[in-house]
Amino acid sequence: RGFASQTEGESRLVRVLREKFPRASAIKVVDISGGCGAMYEIHIESEEFREKRMVQQHQMVNQALSEEIKHMHGLRIFTSAPKP
């Protein structure tokens, strides 16, 4: 999917995540609610996740998006550290 077809919600979330995860090597946000902004899928790969338990990694994303999450029905999170 090209950059041009990103929804406003997706772009905003990518911006927030770039700010909160400056060491991220990959960030992808997909609106999985048909463009309604109700549910998102978040993929982030960052050095900041290394050696952290998955629930901790996901908590970091929850904290980063705590404002935005208030307006969502749900979200899916996939985190990883880059392959060394």
Add this chain to the structure above:
Amino acid sequence: GGGSGSREAVERLVREHPVVVFMKGSPAQPLCGFSNAVVQILRLHGVEDYRAHDVLQDPDLRQGIKDYSNWPTIPQVYLNGEFVGGCDILLQMHQNGDLVEELKKLGIRSALLDAEKDQEKK
């Protein structure tokens, strides 16, 4: 607020069984795809004996469990009183073998281990 959603009440619930799930609907009838995913994953591992709490029946609990774990969504899975995560984490644990290990720590033998053994026999 308070009551069934208080920290004390939630603490009692998460400790009442090795496997406790806070979900929408019940294991027999989940009312949300993500809650259903948790039920199905546990079923795959042969875990049918666990405590499930339907947050749709109790708004105080629905908010209380989110405050307790500082986690914004339902379902929530607790193993031995410890918050493990939601459906995405349980799915990844299932896929990478971590869930079999965590269940073993609780003294629960995953059904998948027996399934593998059956495979080897064929």
